[in-house]
Amino acid sequence: MVDVGDLNAFLAVAERGSFRGAARRLNVSASGLSEAVRRLESKLGIRLLHRTTRSVVATEAGARLIERLRPALAEVEAALEVVDTFRDRPAGTLRLNVPVVAARLILPAIVPDFLARYPDITLEVAAEDDFIDLVAAGFDAGIRYDERLERDMIAVPIGPRVQRSATAAAPAYLARKGRPEHPEDLLSHSCLTGRFGSGAVLIWEFERDGEIVRVEPRGPLVIRTGATADLAVDAAIAGTGIIHLFEDWLRPHFARGTLVPVLEPWWQPYSGPFLYYPGRRLPPPPLRAFVDFIRSRRPG
Structure with a gap:
Protein backbone atom coordinates (compact mmCIF):
# COMPACT_ATOMS: atom_id res chain seq x y z
CA MET A 1 0.00 0.00 0.00
CA VAL A 2 1.23 3.50 -0.85
CA ASP A 3 1.25 5.90 2.10
CA VAL A 4 -0.91 9.00 1.64
CA GLY A 5 1.74 11.03 3.43
CA ASP A 6 4.30 10.00 0.81
CA LEU A 7 1.90 11.09 -1.94
CA ASN A 8 1.45 14.47 -0.25
CA ALA A 9 5.21 14.82 0.07
CA PHE A 10 5.73 14.07 -3.63
CA LEU A 11 3.03 16.53 -4.66
CA ALA A 12 4.44 19.31 -2.45
CA VAL A 13 7.96 18.85 -3.82
CA ALA A 14 6.74 18.74 -7.42
CA GLU A 15 4.64 21.90 -7.01
CA ARG A 16 7.42 23.84 -5.30
CA GLY A 17 10.18 22.49 -7.56
CA SER A 18 12.36 22.18 -4.48
CA PHE A 19 12.74 19.93 -1.45
CA ARG A 20 13.69 22.93 0.70
CA GLY A 21 10.71 24.99 -0.46
CA ALA A 22 8.31 22.11 0.14
CA ALA A 23 9.86 21.49 3.55
CA ARG A 24 9.25 25.11 4.56
CA ARG A 25 5.69 24.88 3.26
CA LEU A 26 4.94 21.69 5.24
CA ASN A 27 7.12 22.59 8.24
CA VAL A 28 9.11 19.34 7.98
CA SER A 29 12.70 18.51 7.15
CA ALA A 30 13.95 18.38 3.56
CA SER A 31 15.64 15.05 4.29
CA GLY A 32 12.34 13.61 5.48
CA LEU A 33 10.63 14.67 2.25
CA SER A 34 13.47 13.22 0.20
CA GLU A 35 13.10 9.89 1.99
CA ALA A 36 9.31 9.93 1.46
CA VAL A 37 9.72 10.48 -2.29
CA ARG A 38 12.37 7.75 -2.54
CA ARG A 39 10.04 5.40 -0.66
CA LEU A 40 7.18 6.20 -3.04
CA GLU A 41 9.34 5.70 -6.13
CA SER A 42 10.58 2.38 -4.74
CA LYS A 43 7.05 1.11 -4.12
CA LEU A 44 5.87 2.21 -7.57
CA GLY A 45 9.02 1.00 -9.28
CA ILE A 46 9.48 4.16 -11.37
CA ARG A 47 11.23 7.51 -11.09
CA LEU A 48 8.82 10.39 -10.48
CA LEU A 49 11.21 13.33 -10.16
CA HIS A 50 14.32 14.50 -12.02
CA ARG A 51 16.69 15.89 -9.38
CA THR A 52 19.55 18.30 -10.08
CA THR A 53 21.53 20.61 -7.82
CA ARG A 54 19.38 23.54 -8.99
CA SER A 55 15.89 22.17 -9.51
CA VAL A 56 13.45 19.32 -9.14
CA VAL A 57 11.19 18.55 -12.12
CA ALA A 58 8.54 15.85 -12.53
CA THR A 59 9.25 13.06 -15.00
CA GLU A 60 6.59 12.19 -17.55
CA ALA A 61 5.27 9.51 -15.19
CA GLY A 62 5.39 11.98 -12.31
CA ALA A 63 3.48 14.59 -14.28
CA ARG A 64 0.75 12.10 -15.15
CA LEU A 65 0.52 11.09 -11.50
CA ILE A 66 0.21 14.73 -10.42
CA GLU A 67 -2.73 15.27 -12.79
CA ARG A 68 -4.71 12.49 -11.12
CA LEU A 69 -3.35 13.03 -7.64
CA ARG A 70 -4.41 16.65 -7.09
CA PRO A 71 -8.18 16.08 -7.35
CA ALA A 72 -7.94 12.77 -5.46
CA LEU A 73 -6.12 14.29 -2.50
CA ALA A 74 -8.47 17.28 -2.58
CA GLU A 75 -11.39 14.88 -2.17
CA VAL A 76 -9.64 13.16 0.75
CA GLU A 77 -9.06 16.54 2.39
CA ALA A 78 -12.69 17.55 1.81
CA ALA A 79 -13.89 14.28 3.37
CA LEU A 80 -11.81 14.89 6.48
CA GLU A 81 -13.08 18.47 6.67
CA VAL A 82 -16.67 17.17 6.76
CA VAL A 83 -15.77 15.17 9.86
CA ASP A 84 -14.07 18.22 11.36
CA THR A 85 -17.35 20.16 11.21
CA PHE A 86 -18.57 18.01 14.10
CA ARG A 87 -15.92 19.52 16.39
CA ASP A 88 -17.07 22.00 19.01
CA ARG A 89 -14.55 24.55 17.74
CA PRO A 90 -12.92 24.82 14.30
CA ALA A 91 -9.22 24.00 14.33
CA ARG A 161 -15.83 49.60 1.08
CA VAL A 162 -14.55 52.84 -0.39
CA GLN A 163 -10.91 53.88 -0.47
CA ARG A 164 -8.90 56.65 -2.12
CA SER A 165 -5.33 57.13 -3.24
CA ALA A 166 -3.94 60.36 -1.84
CA THR A 167 -1.27 62.63 -3.29
CA ALA A 168 1.02 64.43 -0.85
CA ALA A 169 4.31 66.24 -0.36
CA ALA A 170 6.35 67.72 2.45
CA PRO A 171 5.82 71.42 3.23
CA ALA A 172 9.49 72.04 2.41
CA TYR A 173 9.10 70.51 -1.05
CA LEU A 174 6.03 72.62 -1.85
CA ALA A 175 7.80 75.77 -0.62
CA ARG A 176 10.70 74.99 -2.94
CA LYS A 177 8.88 73.66 -6.02
CA GLY A 178 5.38 75.11 -5.77
CA ARG A 179 2.02 73.36 -5.46
CA PRO A 180 0.49 71.53 -8.47
CA GLU A 181 -3.06 72.69 -9.20
CA HIS A 182 -3.93 70.12 -11.89
CA PRO A 183 -2.79 66.47 -12.23
CA GLU A 184 -0.92 67.30 -15.44
CA ASP A 185 1.23 69.73 -13.42
CA LEU A 186 2.83 66.63 -11.87
CA LEU A 187 4.75 66.09 -15.10
CA SER A 188 6.99 69.00 -14.14
CA HIS A 189 7.50 67.79 -10.55
CA SER A 190 9.73 65.20 -8.89
CA CYS A 191 7.46 62.22 -8.23
CA LEU A 192 8.16 59.14 -6.13
CA THR A 193 6.93 56.42 -8.45
CA GLY A 194 6.36 52.67 -8.43
CA ARG A 195 6.36 49.55 -10.56
CA PHE A 196 4.39 46.33 -10.27
CA GLY A 197 6.22 43.02 -10.03
CA SER A 198 5.61 42.57 -13.76
CA GLY A 199 7.67 45.68 -14.42
CA ALA A 200 4.69 47.80 -15.50
CA VAL A 201 4.81 51.42 -14.36
CA LEU A 202 2.20 52.43 -11.80
CA ILE A 203 -0.06 55.03 -13.44
CA TRP A 204 -1.51 57.74 -11.18
CA GLU A 205 -5.21 58.23 -11.89
CA PHE A 206 -7.31 61.23 -10.86
CA GLU A 207 -10.97 62.16 -11.27
CA ARG A 208 -13.02 65.34 -10.79
CA ASP A 209 -16.51 66.20 -12.02
CA GLY A 210 -16.45 63.29 -14.47
CA GLU A 211 -13.04 64.18 -15.89
CA ILE A 212 -10.45 61.39 -15.58
CA VAL A 213 -6.75 62.19 -15.90
CA ARG A 214 -4.04 59.52 -15.99
CA VAL A 215 -0.46 60.54 -15.39
CA GLU A 216 2.73 58.52 -15.82
CA PRO A 217 4.89 60.26 -13.24
CA ARG A 218 8.67 60.68 -13.38
CA GLY A 219 11.11 61.25 -10.59
CA PRO A 220 14.27 60.34 -8.70
CA LEU A 221 12.90 57.27 -6.89
CA VAL A 222 11.13 54.19 -8.28
CA ILE A 223 9.97 51.51 -5.85
CA ARG A 224 8.53 48.04 -6.27
CA THR A 225 4.93 48.28 -5.04
CA GLY A 226 4.39 46.78 -1.61
CA ALA A 227 6.76 46.71 1.31
CA THR A 228 9.09 49.39 -0.11
CA ALA A 229 6.29 51.97 0.04
CA ASP A 230 7.60 53.07 3.45
CA LEU A 231 10.85 54.10 1.76
CA ALA A 232 8.88 56.35 -0.59
CA VAL A 233 6.97 57.82 2.38
CA ASP A 234 10.22 58.60 4.18
CA ALA A 235 11.61 60.18 1.02
CA ALA A 236 8.49 62.31 0.65
CA ILE A 237 8.74 63.48 4.26
CA ALA A 238 12.38 64.42 3.61
CA GLY A 239 11.26 66.65 0.72
CA THR A 240 12.49 64.47 -2.15
CA GLY A 241 9.25 64.58 -4.11
CA ILE A 242 5.50 64.00 -4.36
CA ILE A 243 3.99 60.66 -3.34
CA HIS A 244 0.73 58.95 -4.38
CA LEU A 245 -0.43 56.22 -1.99
CA PHE A 246 -3.42 54.91 -0.04
CA GLU A 247 -5.05 57.74 1.91
CA ASP A 248 -5.23 55.63 5.08
CA TRP A 249 -1.48 54.98 4.82
CA LEU A 250 -0.70 58.70 4.65
CA ARG A 251 -3.32 60.02 7.08
CA PRO A 252 -1.09 59.81 10.20
CA HIS A 253 1.50 61.96 8.41
CA PHE A 254 -1.21 64.50 7.53
CA ALA A 255 -2.16 64.66 11.21
CA ARG A 256 1.47 65.29 12.21
CA GLY A 257 1.98 67.85 9.46
CA THR A 258 5.00 66.06 8.00
CA LEU A 259 3.06 65.66 4.74
CA VAL A 260 0.47 67.96 3.17
CA PRO A 261 -2.40 66.84 0.89
CA VAL A 262 -1.96 67.80 -2.77
CA LEU A 263 -4.68 67.82 -5.46
CA GLU A 264 -7.25 66.57 -2.93
CA PRO A 265 -10.31 67.46 -5.06
CA TRP A 266 -8.92 65.05 -7.66
CA TRP A 267 -8.47 62.05 -5.37
CA GLN A 268 -10.36 59.20 -6.99
CA PRO A 269 -12.53 56.86 -4.88
CA TYR A 270 -12.63 53.16 -5.69
CA SER A 271 -14.09 49.95 -4.33
Missing part, protein backbone atom coordinates in the same frame (compact mmCIF):
# COMPACT_ATOMS: atom_id res chain seq x y z
CA GLY A 92 -6.33 23.89 11.92
CA THR A 93 -4.27 26.31 9.87
CA LEU A 94 -5.62 29.13 7.71
CA ARG A 95 -3.19 30.39 5.06
CA LEU A 96 -3.83 33.84 3.56
CA ASN A 97 -2.03 35.64 0.74
CA VAL A 98 -2.63 39.40 0.89
CA PRO A 99 -1.22 42.63 -0.56
CA VAL A 100 1.06 44.62 1.71
CA VAL A 101 -1.55 47.34 2.16
CA ALA A 102 -4.02 44.78 3.55
CA ALA A 103 -1.45 43.46 6.02
CA ARG A 104 -0.78 47.02 7.13
CA LEU A 105 -4.19 48.67 7.11
CA ILE A 106 -6.91 45.99 7.19
CA LEU A 107 -5.82 42.85 9.03
CA PRO A 108 -4.61 44.55 12.25
CA ALA A 109 -8.21 45.48 13.05
CA ILE A 110 -9.40 41.91 12.40
CA VAL A 111 -6.76 39.35 13.33
CA PRO A 112 -6.48 39.78 17.14
CA ASP A 113 -10.24 39.44 17.70
CA PHE A 114 -10.47 36.50 15.28
CA LEU A 115 -7.66 34.56 16.97
CA ALA A 116 -9.12 35.32 20.40
CA ARG A 117 -12.46 33.86 19.31
CA TYR A 118 -10.88 30.79 17.65
CA PRO A 119 -7.88 29.74 19.77
CA ASP A 120 -7.50 26.40 17.94
CA ILE A 121 -6.84 28.11 14.59
CA THR A 122 -3.35 29.10 13.47
CA LEU A 123 -3.21 31.94 10.95
CA GLU A 124 -0.37 32.15 8.41
CA VAL A 125 -0.18 35.37 6.38
CA ALA A 126 2.07 36.06 3.39
CA ALA A 127 2.12 39.68 2.18
CA GLU A 128 3.02 40.24 -1.47
CA ASP A 129 1.58 42.41 -4.22
CA ASP A 130 2.18 40.06 -7.16
CA PHE A 131 -0.87 38.10 -8.32
CA ILE A 132 -0.56 34.37 -7.65
CA ASP A 133 -2.48 31.15 -8.16
CA LEU A 134 -3.87 30.58 -4.66
CA VAL A 135 -4.34 26.83 -4.97
CA ALA A 136 -0.99 26.12 -6.62
CA ALA A 137 0.81 28.20 -4.00
CA GLY A 138 -0.90 26.37 -1.13
CA PHE A 139 -3.07 29.20 0.23
CA ASP A 140 -6.68 28.88 1.40
CA ALA A 141 -7.71 32.43 0.55
CA GLY A 142 -6.41 35.84 -0.39
CA ILE A 143 -7.26 39.52 -0.38
CA ARG A 144 -7.35 41.46 -3.63
CA TYR A 145 -9.24 44.27 -5.35
CA ASP A 146 -12.09 43.41 -7.71
CA GLU A 147 -10.17 44.12 -10.93
CA ARG A 148 -7.74 41.34 -10.00
CA LEU A 149 -10.27 38.69 -8.94
CA GLU A 150 -10.68 35.55 -11.00
CA ARG A 151 -14.23 34.83 -12.12
CA ASP A 152 -14.48 31.39 -10.46
CA MET A 153 -13.70 32.78 -7.02
CA ILE A 154 -16.08 33.54 -4.17
CA ALA A 155 -15.52 37.13 -2.99
CA VAL A 156 -16.48 38.56 0.41
CA PRO A 157 -16.08 42.28 1.19
CA ILE A 158 -13.39 42.95 3.79
CA GLY A 159 -12.22 46.27 5.17
CA PRO A 160 -13.48 49.71 4.06
CA GLY A 272 -12.44 48.39 -1.28
CA PRO A 273 -10.83 44.93 -1.18
CA PHE A 274 -12.34 41.45 -1.04
CA LEU A 275 -11.44 38.23 0.69
CA TYR A 276 -11.55 35.61 -2.06
CA TYR A 277 -11.24 31.82 -2.24
CA PRO A 278 -11.97 28.98 -4.70
CA GLY A 279 -15.64 28.13 -5.06
CA ARG A 280 -15.17 24.61 -6.39
CA ARG A 281 -15.63 22.89 -3.01
CA LEU A 282 -16.59 23.53 0.58
CA PRO A 283 -14.10 25.78 2.40
CA PRO A 284 -12.10 24.14 5.21
CA PRO A 285 -13.33 24.89 8.75
CA PRO A 286 -10.71 27.58 9.55
CA LEU A 287 -11.58 29.46 6.37
CA ARG A 288 -15.30 29.05 6.94
CA ALA A 289 -14.86 30.47 10.46
CA PHE A 290 -12.90 33.43 9.07
CA VAL A 291 -15.51 34.15 6.39
CA ASP A 292 -18.32 34.02 8.98
CA PHE A 293 -16.29 36.29 11.26
CA ILE A 294 -15.73 38.85 8.49
CA ARG A 295 -19.41 38.81 7.53
CA SER A 296 -20.47 39.28 11.15
CA ARG A 297 -18.47 42.50 11.31
CA ARG A 298 -20.10 44.06 8.26
CA PRO A 299 -22.64 46.77 9.15
CA GLY A 300 -26.27 45.97 8.36
Whole structure:
Protein backbone atom coordinates (compact mmCIF):
# COMPACT_ATOMS: atom_id res chain seq x y z
CA MET A 1 0.00 0.00 0.00
CA VAL A 2 1.23 3.50 -0.85
CA ASP A 3 1.25 5.90 2.10
CA VAL A 4 -0.91 9.00 1.64
CA GLY A 5 1.74 11.03 3.43
CA ASP A 6 4.30 10.00 0.81
CA LEU A 7 1.90 11.09 -1.94
CA ASN A 8 1.45 14.47 -0.25
CA ALA A 9 5.21 14.82 0.07
CA PHE A 10 5.73 14.07 -3.63
CA LEU A 11 3.03 16.53 -4.66
CA ALA A 12 4.44 19.31 -2.45
CA VAL A 13 7.96 18.85 -3.82
CA ALA A 14 6.74 18.74 -7.42
CA GLU A 15 4.64 21.90 -7.01
CA ARG A 16 7.42 23.84 -5.30
CA GLY A 17 10.18 22.49 -7.56
CA SER A 18 12.36 22.18 -4.48
CA PHE A 19 12.74 19.93 -1.45
CA ARG A 20 13.69 22.93 0.70
CA GLY A 21 10.71 24.99 -0.46
CA ALA A 22 8.31 22.11 0.14
CA ALA A 23 9.86 21.49 3.55
CA ARG A 24 9.25 25.11 4.56
CA ARG A 25 5.69 24.88 3.26
CA LEU A 26 4.94 21.69 5.24
CA ASN A 27 7.12 22.59 8.24
CA VAL A 28 9.11 19.34 7.98
CA SER A 29 12.70 18.51 7.15
CA ALA A 30 13.95 18.38 3.56
CA SER A 31 15.64 15.05 4.29
CA GLY A 32 12.34 13.61 5.48
CA LEU A 33 10.63 14.67 2.25
CA SER A 34 13.47 13.22 0.20
CA GLU A 35 13.10 9.89 1.99
CA ALA A 36 9.31 9.93 1.46
CA VAL A 37 9.72 10.48 -2.29
CA ARG A 38 12.37 7.75 -2.54
CA ARG A 39 10.04 5.40 -0.66
CA LEU A 40 7.18 6.20 -3.04
CA GLU A 41 9.34 5.70 -6.13
CA SER A 42 10.58 2.38 -4.74
CA LYS A 43 7.05 1.11 -4.12
CA LEU A 44 5.87 2.21 -7.57
CA GLY A 45 9.02 1.00 -9.28
CA ILE A 46 9.48 4.16 -11.37
CA ARG A 47 11.23 7.51 -11.09
CA LEU A 48 8.82 10.39 -10.48
CA LEU A 49 11.21 13.33 -10.16
CA HIS A 50 14.32 14.50 -12.02
CA ARG A 51 16.69 15.89 -9.38
CA THR A 52 19.55 18.30 -10.08
CA THR A 53 21.53 20.61 -7.82
CA ARG A 54 19.38 23.54 -8.99
CA SER A 55 15.89 22.17 -9.51
CA VAL A 56 13.45 19.32 -9.14
CA VAL A 57 11.19 18.55 -12.12
CA ALA A 58 8.54 15.85 -12.53
CA THR A 59 9.25 13.06 -15.00
CA GLU A 60 6.59 12.19 -17.55
CA ALA A 61 5.27 9.51 -15.19
CA GLY A 62 5.39 11.98 -12.31
CA ALA A 63 3.48 14.59 -14.28
CA ARG A 64 0.75 12.10 -15.15
CA LEU A 65 0.52 11.09 -11.50
CA ILE A 66 0.21 14.73 -10.42
CA GLU A 67 -2.73 15.27 -12.79
CA ARG A 68 -4.71 12.49 -11.12
CA LEU A 69 -3.35 13.03 -7.64
CA ARG A 70 -4.41 16.65 -7.09
CA PRO A 71 -8.18 16.08 -7.35
CA ALA A 72 -7.94 12.77 -5.46
CA LEU A 73 -6.12 14.29 -2.50
CA ALA A 74 -8.47 17.28 -2.58
CA GLU A 75 -11.39 14.88 -2.17
CA VAL A 76 -9.64 13.16 0.75
CA GLU A 77 -9.06 16.54 2.39
CA ALA A 78 -12.69 17.55 1.81
CA ALA A 79 -13.89 14.28 3.37
CA LEU A 80 -11.81 14.89 6.48
CA GLU A 81 -13.08 18.47 6.67
CA VAL A 82 -16.67 17.17 6.76
CA VAL A 83 -15.77 15.17 9.86
CA ASP A 84 -14.07 18.22 11.36
CA THR A 85 -17.35 20.16 11.21
CA PHE A 86 -18.57 18.01 14.10
CA ARG A 87 -15.92 19.52 16.39
CA ASP A 88 -17.07 22.00 19.01
CA ARG A 89 -14.55 24.55 17.74
CA PRO A 90 -12.92 24.82 14.30
CA ALA A 91 -9.22 24.00 14.33
CA GLY A 92 -6.33 23.89 11.92
CA THR A 93 -4.27 26.31 9.87
CA LEU A 94 -5.62 29.13 7.71
CA ARG A 95 -3.19 30.39 5.06
CA LEU A 96 -3.83 33.84 3.56
CA ASN A 97 -2.03 35.64 0.74
CA VAL A 98 -2.63 39.40 0.89
CA PRO A 99 -1.22 42.63 -0.56
CA VAL A 100 1.06 44.62 1.71
CA VAL A 101 -1.55 47.34 2.16
CA ALA A 102 -4.02 44.78 3.55
CA ALA A 103 -1.45 43.46 6.02
CA ARG A 104 -0.78 47.02 7.13
CA LEU A 105 -4.19 48.67 7.11
CA ILE A 106 -6.91 45.99 7.19
CA LEU A 107 -5.82 42.85 9.03
CA PRO A 108 -4.61 44.55 12.25
CA ALA A 109 -8.21 45.48 13.05
CA ILE A 110 -9.40 41.91 12.40
CA VAL A 111 -6.76 39.35 13.33
CA PRO A 112 -6.48 39.78 17.14
CA ASP A 113 -10.24 39.44 17.70
CA PHE A 114 -10.47 36.50 15.28
CA LEU A 115 -7.66 34.56 16.97
CA ALA A 116 -9.12 35.32 20.40
CA ARG A 117 -12.46 33.86 19.31
CA TYR A 118 -10.88 30.79 17.65
CA PRO A 119 -7.88 29.74 19.77
CA ASP A 120 -7.50 26.40 17.94
CA ILE A 121 -6.84 28.11 14.59
CA THR A 122 -3.35 29.10 13.47
CA LEU A 123 -3.21 31.94 10.95
CA GLU A 124 -0.37 32.15 8.41
CA VAL A 125 -0.18 35.37 6.38
CA ALA A 126 2.07 36.06 3.39
CA ALA A 127 2.12 39.68 2.18
CA GLU A 128 3.02 40.24 -1.47
CA ASP A 129 1.58 42.41 -4.22
CA ASP A 130 2.18 40.06 -7.16
CA PHE A 131 -0.87 38.10 -8.32
CA ILE A 132 -0.56 34.37 -7.65
CA ASP A 133 -2.48 31.15 -8.16
CA LEU A 134 -3.87 30.58 -4.66
CA VAL A 135 -4.34 26.83 -4.97
CA ALA A 136 -0.99 26.12 -6.62
CA ALA A 137 0.81 28.20 -4.00
CA GLY A 138 -0.90 26.37 -1.13
CA PHE A 139 -3.07 29.20 0.23
CA ASP A 140 -6.68 28.88 1.40
CA ALA A 141 -7.71 32.43 0.55
CA GLY A 142 -6.41 35.84 -0.39
CA ILE A 143 -7.26 39.52 -0.38
CA ARG A 144 -7.35 41.46 -3.63
CA TYR A 145 -9.24 44.27 -5.35
CA ASP A 146 -12.09 43.41 -7.71
CA GLU A 147 -10.17 44.12 -10.93
CA ARG A 148 -7.74 41.34 -10.00
CA LEU A 149 -10.27 38.69 -8.94
CA GLU A 150 -10.68 35.55 -11.00
CA ARG A 151 -14.23 34.83 -12.12
CA ASP A 152 -14.48 31.39 -10.46
CA MET A 153 -13.70 32.78 -7.02
CA ILE A 154 -16.08 33.54 -4.17
CA ALA A 155 -15.52 37.13 -2.99
CA VAL A 156 -16.48 38.56 0.41
CA PRO A 157 -16.08 42.28 1.19
CA ILE A 158 -13.39 42.95 3.79
CA GLY A 159 -12.22 46.27 5.17
CA PRO A 160 -13.48 49.71 4.06
CA ARG A 161 -15.83 49.60 1.08
CA VAL A 162 -14.55 52.84 -0.39
CA GLN A 163 -10.91 53.88 -0.47
CA ARG A 164 -8.90 56.65 -2.12
CA SER A 165 -5.33 57.13 -3.24
CA ALA A 166 -3.94 60.36 -1.84
CA THR A 167 -1.27 62.63 -3.29
CA ALA A 168 1.02 64.43 -0.85
CA ALA A 169 4.31 66.24 -0.36
CA ALA A 170 6.35 67.72 2.45
CA PRO A 171 5.82 71.42 3.23
CA ALA A 172 9.49 72.04 2.41
CA TYR A 173 9.10 70.51 -1.05
CA LEU A 174 6.03 72.62 -1.85
CA ALA A 175 7.80 75.77 -0.62
CA ARG A 176 10.70 74.99 -2.94
CA LYS A 177 8.88 73.66 -6.02
CA GLY A 178 5.38 75.11 -5.77
CA ARG A 179 2.02 73.36 -5.46
CA PRO A 180 0.49 71.53 -8.47
CA GLU A 181 -3.06 72.69 -9.20
CA HIS A 182 -3.93 70.12 -11.89
CA PRO A 183 -2.79 66.47 -12.23
CA GLU A 184 -0.92 67.30 -15.44
CA ASP A 185 1.23 69.73 -13.42
CA LEU A 186 2.83 66.63 -11.87
CA LEU A 187 4.75 66.09 -15.10
CA SER A 188 6.99 69.00 -14.14
CA HIS A 189 7.50 67.79 -10.55
CA SER A 190 9.73 65.20 -8.89
CA CYS A 191 7.46 62.22 -8.23
CA LEU A 192 8.16 59.14 -6.13
CA THR A 193 6.93 56.42 -8.45
CA GLY A 194 6.36 52.67 -8.43
CA ARG A 195 6.36 49.55 -10.56
CA PHE A 196 4.39 46.33 -10.27
CA GLY A 197 6.22 43.02 -10.03
CA SER A 198 5.61 42.57 -13.76
CA GLY A 199 7.67 45.68 -14.42
CA ALA A 200 4.69 47.80 -15.50
CA VAL A 201 4.81 51.42 -14.36
CA LEU A 202 2.20 52.43 -11.80
CA ILE A 203 -0.06 55.03 -13.44
CA TRP A 204 -1.51 57.74 -11.18
CA GLU A 205 -5.21 58.23 -11.89
CA PHE A 206 -7.31 61.23 -10.86
CA GLU A 207 -10.97 62.16 -11.27
CA ARG A 208 -13.02 65.34 -10.79
CA ASP A 209 -16.51 66.20 -12.02
CA GLY A 210 -16.45 63.29 -14.47
CA GLU A 211 -13.04 64.18 -15.89
CA ILE A 212 -10.45 61.39 -15.58
CA VAL A 213 -6.75 62.19 -15.90
CA ARG A 214 -4.04 59.52 -15.99
CA VAL A 215 -0.46 60.54 -15.39
CA GLU A 216 2.73 58.52 -15.82
CA PRO A 217 4.89 60.26 -13.24
CA ARG A 218 8.67 60.68 -13.38
CA GLY A 219 11.11 61.25 -10.59
CA PRO A 220 14.27 60.34 -8.70
CA LEU A 221 12.90 57.27 -6.89
CA VAL A 222 11.13 54.19 -8.28
CA ILE A 223 9.97 51.51 -5.85
CA ARG A 224 8.53 48.04 -6.27
CA THR A 225 4.93 48.28 -5.04
CA GLY A 226 4.39 46.78 -1.61
CA ALA A 227 6.76 46.71 1.31
CA THR A 228 9.09 49.39 -0.11
CA ALA A 229 6.29 51.97 0.04
CA ASP A 230 7.60 53.07 3.45
CA LEU A 231 10.85 54.10 1.76
CA ALA A 232 8.88 56.35 -0.59
CA VAL A 233 6.97 57.82 2.38
CA ASP A 234 10.22 58.60 4.18
CA ALA A 235 11.61 60.18 1.02
CA ALA A 236 8.49 62.31 0.65
CA ILE A 237 8.74 63.48 4.26
CA ALA A 238 12.38 64.42 3.61
CA GLY A 239 11.26 66.65 0.72
CA THR A 240 12.49 64.47 -2.15
CA GLY A 241 9.25 64.58 -4.11
CA ILE A 242 5.50 64.00 -4.36
CA ILE A 243 3.99 60.66 -3.34
CA HIS A 244 0.73 58.95 -4.38
CA LEU A 245 -0.43 56.22 -1.99
CA PHE A 246 -3.42 54.91 -0.04
CA GLU A 247 -5.05 57.74 1.91
CA ASP A 248 -5.23 55.63 5.08
CA TRP A 249 -1.48 54.98 4.82
CA LEU A 250 -0.70 58.70 4.65
CA ARG A 251 -3.32 60.02 7.08
CA PRO A 252 -1.09 59.81 10.20
CA HIS A 253 1.50 61.96 8.41
CA PHE A 254 -1.21 64.50 7.53
CA ALA A 255 -2.16 64.66 11.21
CA ARG A 256 1.47 65.29 12.21
CA GLY A 257 1.98 67.85 9.46
CA THR A 258 5.00 66.06 8.00
CA LEU A 259 3.06 65.66 4.74
CA VAL A 260 0.47 67.96 3.17
CA PRO A 261 -2.40 66.84 0.89
CA VAL A 262 -1.96 67.80 -2.77
CA LEU A 263 -4.68 67.82 -5.46
CA GLU A 264 -7.25 66.57 -2.93
CA PRO A 265 -10.31 67.46 -5.06
CA TRP A 266 -8.92 65.05 -7.66
CA TRP A 267 -8.47 62.05 -5.37
CA GLN A 268 -10.36 59.20 -6.99
CA PRO A 269 -12.53 56.86 -4.88
CA TYR A 270 -12.63 53.16 -5.69
CA SER A 271 -14.09 49.95 -4.33
CA GLY A 272 -12.44 48.39 -1.28
CA PRO A 273 -10.83 44.93 -1.18
CA PHE A 274 -12.34 41.45 -1.04
CA LEU A 275 -11.44 38.23 0.69
CA TYR A 276 -11.55 35.61 -2.06
CA TYR A 277 -11.24 31.82 -2.24
CA PRO A 278 -11.97 28.98 -4.70
CA GLY A 279 -15.64 28.13 -5.06
CA ARG A 280 -15.17 24.61 -6.39
CA ARG A 281 -15.63 22.89 -3.01
CA LEU A 282 -16.59 23.53 0.58
CA PRO A 283 -14.10 25.78 2.40
CA PRO A 284 -12.10 24.14 5.21
CA PRO A 285 -13.33 24.89 8.75
CA PRO A 286 -10.71 27.58 9.55
CA LEU A 287 -11.58 29.46 6.37
CA ARG A 288 -15.30 29.05 6.94
CA ALA A 289 -14.86 30.47 10.46
CA PHE A 290 -12.90 33.43 9.07
CA VAL A 291 -15.51 34.15 6.39
CA ASP A 292 -18.32 34.02 8.98
CA PHE A 293 -16.29 36.29 11.26
CA ILE A 294 -15.73 38.85 8.49
CA ARG A 295 -19.41 38.81 7.53
CA SER A 296 -20.47 39.28 11.15
CA ARG A 297 -18.47 42.50 11.31
CA ARG A 298 -20.10 44.06 8.26
CA PRO A 299 -22.64 46.77 9.15
CA GLY A 300 -26.27 45.97 8.36
